[in-house]
Amino acid sequence: MHSSVVDFIYQNKDIYIKKWRSTLDELDLNIYHSSISNEIIEETKAEFIDLVFGTLYTGEGEVAARFRRFADRLIYYHIPLSEFIRSLQLLRRVIMHDLEEQSTKEQYDRYNVDLEDWLDENINKLVDEFSNARENTVNLQNTALKELSAPLIPVFDKICVMPLVGTVDTERAKQIMESLLDGIIQHRAQVVLIDITGVPVVDTMVAHHIIKASQAVQLVGAECILVGIRPEIAQTIVNLGIDLSKIITKSTLQKGVYTALQMTRREIITLDEQRSTEV
Amino acid sequence: MTTQSSVEIGTEWGIVSARQAGRELSKGLGFSSVDQARITTAISELARNIYLYTKNGVIGLEVVNDGHRQGIIITARDQGPGIENLRDVMVDGYSTSGGLGAGLPGVKRLMDEFDIQSNPGEGTLITTTKWLR
Numbered sequence: 001m002h003s004s005v006v007d008f009i010y011q012n013k014d015i016y017i018k019k020w021r022s023t024l025d026e027l028d029l030n031i032y033h034s035s036i037s038n039e040i041i042e043e044t045k046a047e048f049i050d051l052v053f054g055t056l057y058t059g060e061g062e063v064a065a066r067f068r069r070f071a072d073r074l075i076y077y078h079i080p081l082s083e084f085i086r087s088l089q090l091l092r093r094v095i096m097h098d099l100e101e102q103s104t105k106e107q108y109d110r111y112n113v114d115l116e117d118w119l120d121e122n123i124n125k126l127v128d129e130f131s132n133a134r135e136n137t138v139n140l141q142n143t144a145l146k147e148l149s150a151p152l153i154p155v156f157d158k159i160c161v162m163p164l165v166g167t168v169d170t171e172r173a174k175q176i177m178e179s180l181l182d183g184i185i186q187h188r189a190q191v192v193l194i195d196i197t198g199v200p201v202v203d204t205m206v207a208h209h210i211i212k213a214s215q216a217v218q219l220v221g222a223e224c225i226l227v228g229i230r231p232e233i234a235q236t237i238v239n240l241g242i243d244l245s246k247i248i249t250k251s252t253l254q255k256g257v258y259t260a261l262q263m264t265r266r267e268i269i270t271l272d273e274q275r276s277t278e279v
Numbered sequence: 280m281t282t283q284s285s286v287e288i289g290t291e292w293g294i295v296s297a298r299q300a301g302r303e304l305s306k307g308l309g310f311s312s313v314d315q316a317r318i319t320t321a322i323s324e325l326a327r328n329i330y331l332y333t334k335n336g337v338i339g340l341e342v343v344n345d346g347h348r349q350g351i352i353i354t355a356r357d358q359g360p361g362i363e364n365l366r367d368v369m370v371d372g373y374s375t376s377g378g379l380g381a382g383l384p385g386v387k388r389l390m391d392e393f394d395i396q397s398n399p400g401e402g403t404l405i406t407t408t409k410w411l412r
Binding site: 201202203231235240 | 324371
């Protein structure tokens with residue numbers, strides 16, 4: 001399709017690699033993350049040059065795979081994509097300048113179109129692969145987050161603990177509710193302790209979700225104990241005017257476990273030394 | 280000198296980033312951990328209102344100095360439907376979304392100064408201040 005200009009670039013490949021190299025060197029890839037070493041920057045530049053000129057003579061499938069690898073690399077090292085796109089635009093200017101000198105007006109116009117096609121395709125592929133790779137990363141992280149979201153851990157017979165760490169949003173509140181109710185049935189729990197030590201902010205919505213969850217727990221015949229209320233959270237809850245008096249609350253998980261044992265009519269006793277040595 | 284930042288609230292994630300910005304700013308100013316929690320909770324309430332009732336809005340954070348003391352001003356501005364009866368929303372337990380209805384009166388109690396301006400159809404501007412003790 002764009003054979004004529006490809007031939008031209010291919011014949012002068014070494015000159016353009018050299019010229020482009022110097023424009024790439026002018027780009028400041030370290031502005032966002034000074035933590036990347038120069039070696040990695042140099043490697044990335046070399047790979048990019050290889051990749052772009054590689055599209056002149058390698059097959060479609062191979063090119064796609066290389067763009068994907070390059071996009072992964074940019075994301076892995078947090079290197080901004082925009083600088084590379086800018087460098088392609090600079091390359092176009094360099095090549096156009098030379099073409100203008102060496103060809104007739106008619107040839108030049110055709111070359112111009114071909115060159116644009118070639119470079120635009122490269123830019124498109126780069127952006128596509130980059131955003132795909134980003135999206136993949138986000139999806140993976142979402143899955144990982146969901147797995148960590150709301151685990152219900154059986155600690156004693158009939159007693160389960162749900163430790164909550166991090167922000168509670170609408171999605172997570174839904175998972176907390178499901179996980180609680182499923183877990184209570186599955187483990188035949190009578191008491192569940194919800195530990196909010198790791199929840200940074202308890203606003204009216206979070207409180208509302210906790211109240212709803214505890215009501216649902218009561219509906220399936222179990223009790224809910226809220227533990228891990230830090231002093232500053234206690235004060236903000238009072239300031240907000242949220243009524244948590246219908247829920248049993250304890251300051252620490254430990255106290256909550258004792259209460260839960262009492263509620264299921266059990267206690268922890270220390271065996272006296274004589275008996276324990278006999279056993 | 281005033282430090283200013285603003286966070287757009289378009290999704291639920293906006294609430295989290297507004298909160299984080301507020302926590303960092305209040306921590307930097309030397310607010311106690313209780314006041315930090317009050318400020319972040321107030322931001323959370325205001326940002327959530329924007330998210331729930333309007334399509335998008337902005338939470339602004341500003342450091343102020345009145346000559347004697349430093350403080351933090353939180354503004355919540357949106358171009359949403361506005362609030363028809365301002366007196367109602369400041370009453371505990373009033374909610375149009377099935378929530379607890381403690382949001383705005385709660386914010387007023389969490390902070391030192393509170394002002395709300397709203398015109399139906401034009402949006403709402405809430406300005407609230409916490410002074411460093």
